[in-house]
Amino acid sequence: xxxxxxxxxxxxxxxxxxxxxxxxxxxxxxxxxxxxxxxxxxxxxxxxxxxxxxxxxxxxxxxxxxxxxxxxxxxxxxxxxxxxxxxxxxxxxxxxxxxxxxxxxxxxxxxxxxxxxxxxxxxxxxxxxxxxxxxxxxxxxxxxxxxxxxxxxxxxxxxxxxxxxxxxxxxxxxxxxxxxxxxxxxxxxxxxxxxxxxxxxxxxxxxxxxxxxxxxxxxxxxxxxxxxxxxxxxxxxxxxxxxxxx
Amino acid sequence: xxxxxxxxxxxxxxxxxxxxxxxxxxxxxxxxxxxxxxxxxxxxxxxxxxxxxxxxxxxxxxxxxxxxxxxxxxxxxxxxxxxxxxxxxxxxxxxxxxxxxxxxxxxxxxxxxxxxxxxxxxxxxxxxxxxxxxxxxxxxxxxxxxxxxxxxxxxxxxxxxxxxxxxxxxxxxxxxxxxxxxxxxxxxxxxxxxxxxxxxxxxxxxxxxxxxxxxxxxxxxxxxxxxxxxxxxxxxxxxx
Numbered sequence: 227x228x229x230x231x232x233x234x235x236x237x238x239x240x241x242x243x244x245x246x247x248x249x250x251x252x253x254x255x256x257x258x259x260x261x262x263x264x265x266x267x268x269x270x271x272x273x274x275x276x277x278x279x280x281x282x283x284x285x286x287x288x289x290x291x292x293x294x295x296x297x298x299x300x301x302x303x304x305x306x307x308x309x310x311x312x313x314x315x316x317x318x319x320x321x322x323x324x325x326x327x328x329x330x331x332x333x334x335x336x337x338x339x340x341x342x343x344x345x346x347x348x349x350x351x352x353x354x355x356x357x358x359x360x361x362x363x364x365x366x367x368x369x370x371x372x373x374x375x376x377x378x379x380x381x382x383x384x385x386x387x388x389x390x391x392x393x394x395x396x397x398x399x400x401x402x403x404x405x406x407x408x409x410x411x412x413x414x415x416x417x418x419x420x421x422x423x424x425x426x427x428x429x430x431x432x433x434x435x436x437x438x439x440x441x442x443x444x445x446x447x448x449x450x451x452x453x454x455x456x457x458x459x460x461x462x463x464x465x466x467x468x469x470x471x472x
Numbered sequence: 473x474x475x476x477x478x479x480x481x482x483x484x485x486x487x488x489x490x491x492x493x494x495x496x497x498x499x500x501x502x503x504x505x506x507x508x509x510x511x512x513x514x515x516x517x518x519x520x521x522x523x524x525x526x527x528x529x530x531x532x533x534x535x536x537x538x539x540x541x542x543x544x545x546x547x548x549x550x551x552x553x554x555x556x557x558x559x560x561x562x563x564x565x566x567x568x569x570x571x572x573x574x575x576x577x578x579x580x581x582x583x584x585x586x587x588x589x590x591x592x593x594x595x596x597x598x599x600x601x602x603x604x605x606x607x608x609x610x611x612x613x614x615x616x617x618x619x620x621x622x623x624x625x626x627x628x629x630x631x632x633x634x635x636x637x638x639x640x641x642x643x644x645x646x647x648x649x650x651x652x653x654x655x656x657x658x659x660x661x662x663x664x665x666x667x668x669x670x671x672x673x674x675x676x677x678x679x680x681x682x683x684x685x686x687x688x689x690x691x692x693x694x695x696x697x698x699x700x701x702x703x704x705x706x707x708x709x710x711x712x
Contacts, residue, residue: 280712283573283577284576284577285573285576285577285712286712287711287712301711305489305579305580305581305582306489306579308577308578308579309489309579311577312577313573313577315570315573316570317569317570317573318570319569319570319571319573319574319577320569320571320574321502321506321569321571322569323505323506323507323509323510324502324505324506324509328505332498332501332502333574333578335490335494335495335497335498336490336495336498336499336575336578336580337490337578337579338489338490338491338494338579362509378574382579
């Protein structure tokens with residue numbers, strides 16, 4: 227048994243259903259992510275990955291089912307749970323008319339981060355944006371905005387990091403820089419749940435793969451149990467498997 | 473770039489929720505700083521307000537006495553239309569950049585977002601009023617810089633943004649938000665507009681206080697009610 231399985235569960239989902247009107251996007255998801263795990267959430271477009279992450283990030287409410295993050299029940303204890311989570315989304319959640327440092331300073335105030343100036347300068351250096359700290363975010367490239375978004379997500383030192391397609395729109399150089407950052411995050415022992423289409427990149431980072439198709443978890447596989455060569459075949463076979471009769 | 477752990481400090485222990493007032497002030501600062509850089513919101517409100525004023529002035533061709541009678545209504549019509557534009561843009565700026573999610577993720581009472589946006593929008597409306605009043609004074613040959621009238625503008629714009637900010641937060645989630653906000657807002661803001669116009673005319677005509685005191689009292693009451701309703705409902709409005 228991996229050491230992660232013995233760690234406390236940071237994310238617990240049981241029978242999660244989410245409907246938008248009559249359309250069911252999540253149809254009974256069961257998922258547990260233990261402390262320190264880096265889980266890659268794979269699946270085709272429309273599988274429900276973003277919906278699942280938004281529910282865990284307290285941005286959306288489940289229709290049915292039990293969701294816990296860091297032990298707090300969602301959505302009832304959402305405001306307590308938010309102290310433990312950071313989100314890196316498709317959009318950087320940054321203000322283009324503010325500088326990099328101003329954006330981080332603003333979020334540091336919202337999060338009540340102690341020693342905010344020292345903290346934001348440390349993070350700006352780590353994501354390689356210290357020299358551009360006074361520049362407006364709207365002058366940043368997509369890759370730079372994404373790095374600043376990661377700094378924003380880490381400001382309050384969250385135990386859980388949720389990432390939704392962080393490689394979207396990045397060129398090779400920017401993606402490689404993001405790899406370095408994510409490896410460092412993984413090495414810190416944070417709990418990470420990352421949705422991504424980029425199989426080769428997540429293969430180097432994840433300790434477990436979870437495949438979500440048609441609103442259900444179709445497969446869960448430890449990284450150690452599958453080779454890089456077989457990963458794509460595993461993913462394709464899982465996604466193309468017929469849906470179970472409901 | 474180094475792959476060393478980003479932070480070797482012990483994982484942050486649970487902190488108390490961010491104080492409401494601290495979050496509110498942070499949001500106000502952020503809106504003011506963004507507007508200082510972009511000058512997008514205030515300039516569009518001003519241009520729209522000027523357009524409304526000139527249309528009223530040249531389309532109606534009123535004599536001097538009639539102008540005096542309608543100046544209160546004309547002033548509040550200008551504030552209402554330009555204010556709607558400002559409210560829409562203020563919330564749209566958060567939604568379009570995805571930053572609204574950033575605010576909703578913060579470990580704080582989400583009503584702080586509402587109060588912060590109300591305060592910022594109120595300051596923008598007062599700034600617009602400060603620019604519009606001299607122009608109206610000139611066009612209509614009336615001294616509008618009277619303490620009572622200024623007080624009514626402060627109270628009336630507060631009630632307007634209190635209900636408008638909540639409705640803008642609802643409307644911003646819809647694709648037809650530019651059309652939806654005025655449709656929702658204009659009927660609901662009447663309890664603010666009607667006493668604001670009456671109180672404004674009371675001060676402009678130097679009427680006895682007893683003749684329009686009820687309008688001022690009603691304005692204060694609606695401000696309190698709208699602020700309380702917005703504070704209580706904002707989290708539910710934001711729920712997806």
